[in-house]
Amino acid sequence: MSLKQGKHIAIYGKGGIGKSTTTSNISAALADAGYRVIQIGCDPKSDSTTILRGGNDLPTVLDTLREQSKVRLEDISAVGFGGVLCIEAGGPVPGVGCAGRGINAAVEQLQELHVFDEFKPDFVLYDVLGDVVCGGFAVPIRDGLADRAFVVTSSDFMSIFAANNLFKAVNKYAPSGGARLGGIIANSILAAYAPALIDDFAGKTGTHVIGYVPRSLVVAQSELYGKTVIEAAPQSEQAQVYRNLAKYIDENEESVIPKPLNSPELKKWAREWGDRIFEVETGVVHEMASI
Amino acid sequence: MAHHLEASRNSCALHGALQLFEAIDGVVPVIHSTSGCGVQHYLGVTRLSGGNDTFGSPPVSSSNIKQKHVVFGGGSRLREQLKNTVKVVQGDLYAIVTGCSTEMVGDDIPAMAKEGRDQEWPVIYTNTPGFGGDVHHGYHLAVKALIEQLPDIVKSQEKIPSGLINIWGIIPNQDPFWRGNLQEVGRLLEGIGLVPNLLLGSGQNVASWQRVPGALLNLVISPWGEFPARLLEERYATPSITFEGVPVGTAASILLRRLTEQLELDPIRTEAFITREELRLNQQFARLVDTYYRAGFQREFALVGESAQVIGIGEFLVKSFGLLPRTLVITDNPSESIREALDSRLTTILPGYHTDVLFSEDKSEIADVVRAGEPGIILGSSLEHCLALELGVPFLALSFPLFDRIVLERAYAGYRGAAVLLEDLGSAMIAGSKYINEAS
Numbered sequence A: 001m002s003l004k005q006g007k008h009i010a011i012y013g014k015g016g017i018g019k020s021t022t023t024s025n026i027s028a029a030l031a032d033a034g035y036r037v038i039q040i041g042c043d044p045k046s047d048s049t050t051i052l053r054g055g056n057d058l059p060t061v062l063d064t065l066r067e068q069s070k071v072r073l074e075d076i077s078a079v080g081f082g083g084v085l086c087i088e089a090g091g092p093v094p095g096v097g098c099a100g101r102g103i104n105a106a107v108e109q110l111q112e113l114h115v116f117d118e119f120k121p122d123f124v125l126y127d128v129l130g131d132v133v134c135g136g137f138a139v140p141i142r143d144g145l146a147d148r149a150f151v152v153t154s155s156d157f158m159s160i161f162a163a164n165n166l167f168k169a170v171n172k173y174a175p176s177g178g179a180r181l182g183g184i185i186a187n188s189i190l191a192a193y194a195p196a197l198i199d200d201f202a203g204k205t206g207t208h209v210i211g212y213v214p215r216s217l218v219v220a221q222s223e224l225y226g227k228t229v230i231e232a233a234p235q236s237e238q239a240q241v242y243r244n245l246a247k248y249i250d251e252n253e254e255s256v257i258p259k260p261l262n263s264p265e266l267k268k269w270a271r272e273w274g275d276r277i278f279e280v281e282t283g284v285v286h287e288m289a290s291i
Numbered sequence B: 001m002a003h004h005l006e007a008s009r010n011s012c013a014l015h016g017a018l019q020l021f022e023a024i025d026g027v028v029p030v031i032h033s034t035s036g037c038g039v040q041h042y043l044g045v046t047r048l049s050g051g052n053d054t055f056g057s058p059p060v061s062s063s064n065i066k067q068k069h070v071v072f073g074g075g076s077r078l079r080e081q082l083k084n085t086v087k088v089v090q091g092d093l094y095a096i097v098t099g100c101s102t103e104m105v106g107d108d109i110p111a112m113a114k115e116g117r118d119q120e121w122p123v124i125y126t127n128t129p130g131f132g133g134d135v136h137h138g139y140h141l142a143v144k145a146l147i148e149q150l151p152d153i154v155k156s157q158e159k160i161p162s163g164l165i166n167i168w169g170i171i172p173n174q175d176p177f178w179r180g181n182l183q184e185v186g187r188l189l190e191g192i193g194l195v196p197n198l199l200l201g202s203g204q205n206v207a208s209w210q211r212v213p214g215a216l217l218n219l220v221i222s223p224w225g226e227f228p229a230r231l232l233e234e235r236y237a238t239p240s241i242t243f244e245g246v247p248v249g250t251a252a253s254i255l256l257r258r259l260t261e262q263l264e265l266d267p268i269r270t271e272a273f274i275t276r277e278e279l280r281l282n283q284q285f286a287r288l289v290d291t292y293y294r295a296g297f298q299r300e301f302a303l304v305g306e307s308a309q310v311i312g313i314g315e316f317l318v319k320s321f322g323l324l325p326r327t328l329v330i331t332d333n334p335s336e337s338i339r340e341a342l343d344s345r346l347t348t349i350l351p352g353y354h355t356d357v358l359f360s361e362d363k364s365e366i367a368d369v370v371r372a373g374e375p376g377i378i379l380g381s382s383l384e385h386c387l388a389l390e391l392g393v394p395f396l397a398l399s400f401p402l403f404d405r406i407v408l409e410r411a412y413a414g415y416r417g418a419a420v421l422l423e424d425l426g427s428a429m430i431a432g433s434k435y436i437n438e439a440s
């Protein structure tokens, strides 16, 4: 690979937590600010960039591997909102094959096509599927592909659990040149205690939250139009939230090697929060006045 | 941390399964894995066992999957490969064996085999990734596939001969003398009126395997035969006899007497056979006596091989030939229970004599132990050849891998095998000894 073009950023998080929505809005906001952006969906569902490009069909990188045809960049990319170059890695249908190897193969293919040299991006965002279940899904944070990883989480325990797993992966690979952690993106914030809970988890793991994205109807509505919030409702508060995230990612180079909790620690931490939330919801006043 | 293993002599499960299938006439193996698996089987196994097998060289059918099959699943590639194989290679049974890559990805092999069967092709399958176990495990898996799947595929109306005995535990190529050894064990059984089901080797085919459930008894002659025997006992309530080790020389008499007793055969006939065979062997011994003393045959030996070989051959050398078991190395990682047989039949029979016993498949660890024992002769695999040169002692290659001699029909089992072993061993001892100088 030639000298890396642009800043490469990987976005992880539990399935369905809002990775694609958040990533797409960040891409859109960065593009809106005048940057050249590539968003690469690393997920066999191939739906990462849908709302950036109005929901049109886009052949995936791995489709070309299947057909073994000679490919050009034009065949596997589409230009979406604000000039964002949209690419979907693709992968097997559920239940067969190895999606992890697919991500690997897709990334290799992109490197062969010299995508980064040709497009000269300022930012490349990798939207990576679900939890880090095996080595394959860790590809974007290994091998120095991405410089920084961000994790999207809500205040649900399962999504915190997934974030903690990602921390384990970062922790493992970062010392040998893998990506470091840029921070946590708190998404779908609804409950009053949610920011405090996520902050607490960040504190315990030596990380920090770079933004709180409220759960918002605008997101759902924009999605129905096949658009990002940046495009569909640029004046909305929600759009501003995404712009702030983009601004943070642009202006901040800060990154850490997180200290994941081991499983008894995580369980204990969760139980304590269970008790606290119960007290909050039932009106017990505590020194945690901030929530 | 565990240290690395040097020159392991135990190949992977896929190869163990291939070795079994290749040893049955009419069975066509189809590898579903990356291309290296088949090549490695040729380079690492069949070339190193005294000669090649029909499919034990590059012609073996293989799906040779590539990256796209890993990513999207290799089922369709296997489907295509199976179809082409059936078209190109005539067979009575097609046996799919899988390797590491396709098992990692989780290709649905049973479904593919069933598709083939729906087309009226006789297809069985077994999942044999190398990470699941070694060559012995692969032998188990392939035997299991045949025992469990064959009855549903090819129906047999054939009448089962009475007195049929299945022979288990000899793994083709892993015992370089497997063909000859099986033949000789078969001859022994015939000698007392039984009908051997050798199952492997020339003339042994799918029909032989169809007879398996109808056997009177399963004869187990290595720890690796216990699993098939147990399987058949569960399925068909067939009893079994376990005889640790390839029976060499008079051990054969013990085996035949045990069979006669358990199966209530005619003892007179058995004794007559034993007498005839032992007499012949004793005559051979007698012809060797002079050379035995003049060339100083009686010496300490080191023996490196699979447990069945070490017990069978070792016991014979000690009990019948007066050699001293200095070092015994067992390379096939058998279960601990083998220790008992080893002790009762080998290591404790010479009062006051100490034998070093090592369970290892590591070349340098083996070399260290053998070297320390300062043996007067080494019997082992070709990997020990250099060590024998280094120590300046005679050497006889008899266990896997075997790449410095040819083995076609040779056997070390039974009475005849005992005589052959004496020929080989004696020749090795004489070669280069003082004795030659004196004689010439």
Ligand SMILES: Nc1ncnc2c1ncn2[C@@H]1O[C@H](COP(=O)(O)OP(=O)(O)OP(=O)(O)O)[C@@H](O)[C@H]1O
Binding pocket: A013, A014, A015, A016, A017, A018, A019, A020, A021, A022, A043, A045, A129, A130, A187, A188, A189, A213, A214, A215, A216, A217, A219, A220, A223
């Ligand atoms: N802040 C938010 N407010 C409201 N809805 C949201 C918000 N974030 C995400 N969603 C909705 O949640 C759903 C899942 O989001 P998305 O597809 O982005 O998740 P994902 O993490 O990419 O999922 P997957 O793991 O399946 O790829 C979408 O319908 C999206 O519109």
Ligand code: SF4
Binding pocket: A097, A098, A099, A100, A101, A133, A134, A135, A136, A137, B104, B105, B106
């Ligand atoms: S768990 Fe990972 S390596 Fe295994 S098949 Fe799935 S994606 Fe591939």
Ligand code: SF4
Binding pocket: B012, B013, B014, B015, B033, B036, B037, B038, B040, B098, B099, B100, B101, B128, B129, B130, B131
């Ligand atoms: S260990 Fe695995 S990859 Fe290697 S030859 Fe055996 S099945 Fe193939």
Ligand SMILES: [Mg+2]
Binding pocket: A019, A020, A021, A043, A047, A048, A127
């Ligand atoms: Mg997604």
